Amino acid sequence: MGPTDQSEALHRRARAFIEASLLAGGAAPPGEGRAAAILPPHLPRAAQGERAALPEAFDELAVALARHQAAQCAPVARLFKARGADAAAMERADQIPAVPCDVFRFARVASHPPEADERVFRTSGTSLGAASRGEHPFRTTATYELAALSWGERLLWPDGARLRVIVLAPPLDEVPDSSLGFMIDRFAARLSGPASWHVRGGELDAGGFARACAEARAAGEPAIVLGTSFAFVHLLEAALPGGATLLPPASRVMQTGGYKGRSREVPADELRAAISRSLGVPPAHIVGEYGMTELSSQLYEGTLAAALGWPGSTAPGLYLAPPWTRVTAVDPETLAPLPAGEIGLARIVDLANVDSAVAIQTADRVRVTGEGVELLGRASGAPPRGCSIAIDQMLGGGGP
Template sequence: MIDSNPIFNIKTEQEFSAMALSVFKFQFENNKVYRSFCDLLYVHPSDVKTIQDIPFLPIQFFKTPEVISSNGPVQTTFTSSGTTGSITSKHMVTDLNIYKQSFNKGFQQFYGNIQDYVVLALLPSYLEREGSSLIYMVNALIKQSNYPESGFYLNNLSELKEALIKLDSEGKKTLLIGVSFALLDLVETYQFNLKNTIIMETGGMKGRRKELIRDELHTQLKQGFGVETIHSEYGMTELLSQAYSKGNGIFNCPNWMRVLTRDTEDALTIQPRGKTGGINVIDLANINSCSFIATQDLGRVHNNGSFEVIGRFDNSDIRGCNLMVL
């Protein structure tokens, strides 16, 4: 067992790399699914010297067997949204405190103390089903807010409009986090001119609307809410950490998370920064499942480690908190 506390105290690239290599060895030895995958590739910890050498488990594996590295009892299972009859991803979590630390410390790193915000959530498609890790996170953030106005909104858009205008006019720091289609529904019904409110989209049209490229989505939201930038959250069922964008679709990871890209023709080859490829995520908060995941998103990593999502592989389903397709 690896102590999770050092994961959230990582400060340098050297510390991150050392922890990632330790986690890889631990998961190779304790995760049957990941071990089988590594064996198929003939990769052993003795072969792995850098994080670029680590095999990344295709995200589809979360749809089949138990991807788990812990012998502890499963405290909860997060599930992805899916179309009727489709197989959903399952992330079995044996230590919810690690997830709580991850989303609390991640939010703190980019936005400061959650207690200082009024948190409003417009996540109807997630509220309508069970097992959403996003709902779990946002519900916890709402409970930590010092403001009684914080809460979820389902279909009561007129109440949300009144709350947004009132809170913004009072100068209260407000965070509205919403799924893309619902935010578009809101601004097509009401117009705003907000000065003290962060609008954060979690992506996903959930089959309710035509998918939009990011620039088109953000242009409509900026005009509708009267704000200069649209923030974004990048997360998914299979991760216990989130990356955040404060505008222009440029995401930054918390200290215990990294994004790399793989060659679209050779999935085992990690590309240099600046090249477009499949997004691979290292999420060290996934200590008890798998920390090395090859997603179905396409993106580009910049020289400073920030990244952007530019689309999805054609043969993948549109799901979860992913942003958009080209």
């Protein structure tokens, strides 16, 4: 079996795991918290007293992905060699060396050649300049789409509501390499109702946004507003025409990213309260999203699911990972896992990352418990020592 056939077989296994874990309704691997228990009533569930069987163990699939990546991706192979990690002998996901996010800026992290790319997602480059944008190549986006849509539905529209889509982000045709733009585009297609985008050419269209809200109110149809926290801050700083932007009942908001406005930083709780006041959406209906270009899966706050009465949800500020991912806090120096509740850097194993790196090491500070993942911001200054060493190892000893 050639590399492409191997990749396709692994994608099928990953998608089978995702689908089965959703049907399991709580049959997530041990230590994954409560997220898998949130199964909306309009989605199929295993019969009473039963649990849908997972096709294989989380660790088994994670190790299979790691072996494929180490065999087909030179930077991953160098990291394994430098760490003395024998892919053939691995049995657990926590044995897989994690690839730091910064590596995606300096090396191609892919198990397939560039000519096989279906799509390449790129980081924004806002902090280090466009020349330092990270790239995440995809041979196929089928597994990414399944993961994004499945968890988005679970945490953003678990009630199966028919929603209008109002977007505070550029449309995909303007940003074809944006993973957020791609995800929102797929959300709009899945929800299949009226959809509008209100950031074009780098400019916020506050008037168009207000009109879209008014149209939703006139139709009596709830809406989902999807956007970056940055765009929400600018919206709230704008003089909205007529000041009438209240959304219909049952509307909800997804926000993602940082909280900087034109001239100030806006604390997350302050922004949530301001969005609630301006749009007429209950605070619990405002859901934070955590994702990154280097991953294929996303985490969400469980606030909306909790408000709608589904079990297993969490308080604001705690994010739920899908059952096909594992988030662990690790020591910044050694990258060794820390006990539950201790603060460390987020290491994420994502089974939907089939053709790049199944284990990703971030510089985001987190506290992980059985209730969820608490985000505490990025580590300040230079890359943490553990990440810096790993970057050097992947680049063959000649770090950036």
